[in-house]
Amino acid sequence: MDSVSTTSLIIILVVMVLVSAWFAGSETGMMTLNRYKLRHHAKQGNRAAKRVEKLLKRPDLLISLVLIGNNLVNILASSLATIVGMRLYGNAGVAIATGVLTFVVLIFAEVLPKTIAALYPEKVAYPSSLLLGPIQTIMLPIVWLLNTITRFLMRLVGIKTETSMSSALSKEELRTIVYESRNLMSRRNQDMLLSVLDLEKVTVDDIMIPRNEIVGINVNDEWKTLIRQLTHSPHGRIVLYRDTLEDCVGMLRVREAWRIMNDKREFTKENLLRAADEIYFIPEGTALNQQLVKFQRNKKKTGLVIDEYGDIKGLVTIEDILEEIVGDFTTSMSPSLAEEVMPQNDGSVLIDGSANVREINKAFNWNLPEDGARTINGMLLEFLEEIPETNTNVKLGDFAIDILDVQDNMVKQVRVVPNKPLKQS
Known part of the structure; x- marks a missing residue:
């Protein structure tokens, strides 16, 4: 090492820091990729997406590869920094090299590349797969040995190693994705997708x-x-x-x-x-x-x-x-919700007794009881257990209900006053 000039060592040290930054950014980019977007690109024939998808089929091997490469580079960089520090500043150079290298690695080999990779995972992961694939093939025996030892140690402490990662989504997770796609699709299409997911609940x-x-x-x-x-x-x-x-x-x-x-x-x-x-x-x-x-x-x-x-x-x-x-067809002969519901300036709502409780809850984000009767009339008769008289006042959960009209043993119209401000969906 004495035959190598200090300038050459510094250049090699800079290269090691850059390689460390590449490993760190590649790991973050691979792990933060949108798997469904990746799968879509792969099905469309994107070669880079296919390479990344192949690497991510065994994420444990990929992570082991990145950690092996990153640690080897960092250890080599630490050794070179110590030599450079001692040549320039003597014994005090060890402490100086440690401090400077720690700062450089944290900023340029960890925080900066990982932040960029998290913001632009495709731009980082797709090109990185060109090198990670061949490197993984070359280092497969070492990676396999490291994984074997790791799994053995995990079994010793009772941690299961046979669990498989599934990319399947539950209905609630899919519902969340649809909600978060508000900027990527129209409100109408979003409502339709959510309605399809709700069919099993209705x-x-x-x-x-x-x-x-x-x-x-x-x-x-x-x-x-x-x-x-x-x-x-x-x-x-x-x-x-x-x-x-x-x-x-x-x-x-x-x-x-x-x-x-x-x-x-x-x-x-x-x-x-x-x-x-x-x-x-x-x-x-x-x-x-x-x-x-x-x-x-x-x-x-x-x-x-x-x-x-x-x-x-x-x-x-x-x-x-x-x-x-x-949504409602224009050819429907039944009265629409707009014809049965009339919001008032004071925050109350006039509602026909034949209006569907579930549709009202969806329209105003209310929580009127839906378990029993399906109409306002049926809901009130079920709650009161008798046919009410006109001008009867009812307190039902968060709602004050004034019965305005009763005819033929049916509630024809009510005024609903919610405790919370009216909010139409």
């Missing part, structure tokens, strides 16, 4: 048309009544029943009924019943994601929701499920 009971609102035709009615109902029907499918909805006999497509009506000879009750499809029944409590698959599998678009006793509770269509994902 049941057919939450979106069904209640029994008292189901449009049906009593086949025992007179011909004039049947024709008038078919002609003026706003729906594409109508339930056919005999006298009561419990005795339903089929689901008639109005378009098929019009075809029969065009031929007066074929227009008989028997032909109407023959043209009707078989009723498709849906058990109450079925999750929307399951029902969507069942509609597709059974090639159905409409079904009647029944309870455990076989009684009809409501009607669900595939359009209702799609509306839960993409």
Whole structure:
């Protein structure tokens, strides 16, 4: 070492610091890469992404390689710095070299490269993979030996070494990613993705048309009544029943009924019943994601929701499920939430008794109880356990509710005053 000039040693020392910075930056860049973005680039044929993905399949080997290289370089740099310090300042040079090298390594070989790599992981990791791949192949025996010793020591202290890293996301983690992607996608697309994730939490009971609102035709009615109902029907499918909805006999497509009506000879009750499809029944409590698959599998678009006793509770269509994902269609015959809810200047909200509790909670970020009844009217009747009178005041959780109108044993309109300021989503 005495034959090597001091200038050469300083140059070698600078090179060692740069190599140490490269190892440190490469490790941080590799570990902070977005794995899903990396996988996307790799599937698109990006060679650098494929190299990095191959290295990250065994992160333990990669980390061992980086640590071996980094420590070797740092130890060599420390030795060279000691020699340079002693040549320049004698015995005091040891302390001076230690202090200066510590400062240089911390700034230029640790903090600076790792910060840059954390900010721009792709720009650091992709080029670094060109060298890390061959180096890993060359040093594989040493890396393997180091890993073997490490695993043996871990087993001695009872730490499991067979655990595998999984990149799979839970639904809640995926929901968080969608929330954080607000700047990368439109609010509408974000709401649609979140609605898809929520399908398993929502049941057919939450979106069904209640029994008292189901449009049906009593086949025992007179011909004039049947024709008038078919002609003026706003729906594409109508339930056919005999006298009561419990005795339903089929689901008639109005378009098929019009075809029969065009031929007066074929227009008989028997032909109407023959043209009707078989009723498709849906058990109450079925999750929307399951029902969507069942509609597709059974090639159905409409079904009647029944309870455990076989009684009809409501009607669900595939359009209702799609509306839960993409929002209300303009062709919907039901009143929209905007028509049923009227925010007031004083912070209160006038709400129709038929409004859906769940939709109101989503619109205003409220927490009105959804476990039982699905409408405001049903929620209040369930809470009070009696039919209230007009001008009754109710305290329900964080909400003060004034019942403004009661007719036909139903709450028609209420005023809701939340404790917290109104915040529409």
